Amino acid sequence: MSFKINENVTYVGKIDWELRKFHGEELSTHKGTSYNSYLVRGSEKTALIDTVWKPFAEEFVSNLKKEIDLKEIDYIVANHGEVDHSGALSELLREIPGTPVYCSKAAVKSLRGQYHQDWNFKPVKTGDKLNLGDRELIFVEAKMLHWPDSMFCYLTENNILFPNDAFGQHYASEHMYNDLVDQDELYHEAIKYYANILTPFSKLVTAKIKEVVSLELPVEMICPSHGIIWRDDPLQIVNKYMEWADAYQENQVTIIYDTMWDGTRKAAEAIAKGIKHGNPEITIKLYNAARSDINDIVTESFKSRGLVVGSPTINKGILHSIASFMETAKGLNFQDKKGCAFGCYGWSGESVKLINTLLDEAGFELINEQGLRMLWNPDEEAVAAANAYGQEIGKALAN
């Protein structure tokens, strides 16, 4: 696919309508994605920014040939080494061997480590420039946003920021511009992307945005490497990132549980009623972790003030869907959130204590050090206790 963004920049990427899982099976992509690649023509030189995921390498190079004689590509810029952007480099560089590849020093390592090729690497650092004649590309390293090799580049005269993964979304749309798509869909995918990929690096996000803003470069467009291009009020997504990076939360609590014979589910619902009673304003969402998409749960967790996590005890432990969620939550390093635990048991009953430990290790402030343990299936008295526990949670999250 190709289309002109302006006189100098042509989109030459690939919309992947079919993709439903990314990073192996780790990240759901309900609305597909795109791998954005941009051809930038200056008065004297032409640069290609990023490529596409490997399964589309042949198609990408074939389409690129319709847009330009490959020999006219003077420079390749690899803003990031991950395969969804570097996957067509082998195919492309077989056609135009020796073409310089501009990337961060760390990307030389990541690209060599993945492709085992000694391409003509030109490592660059923040402030380095690539002259295209009447305009230039300025490089800005963006270490750990989200890999050590990540880099942004900025095209002068057209005033376009190419931030690679940052400000992207896994969102396939033939419209390709932010002002043409459904805003709810766009922001749902943008916050899901942030919550699941960038949350651990929030402090770096804030620092990098401040650094780029301090350069006082005008930004007329932001062209990320996934999803739509921000051309209408492009800084809106930068401002959103500043909010999301600052221990973001809405007035929401998410109850995440798994259940074997419905006891822990009944408790979850009784806790939800109690929260509503204790804090009528708060939005309450319930997810059975075994039956829900973990990345959707992460997104709702990211938006929450607190999480209430429940599992019955099994084999002196917790159910695997809750273990999986807690491992994910620990890695994401959410900031300034509260948490508490609950669960049913028949005899040994370790689950609540274990969940509390996992919440603590993941950085949550515990609302109740004991949690709520319920022997066998909750009877009326136990349901009332769960309701009272919910009221305590609701009040704790009102502050």
Ligand code: FEO
């Ligand atoms: Fe879209 Fe980090 O790759």
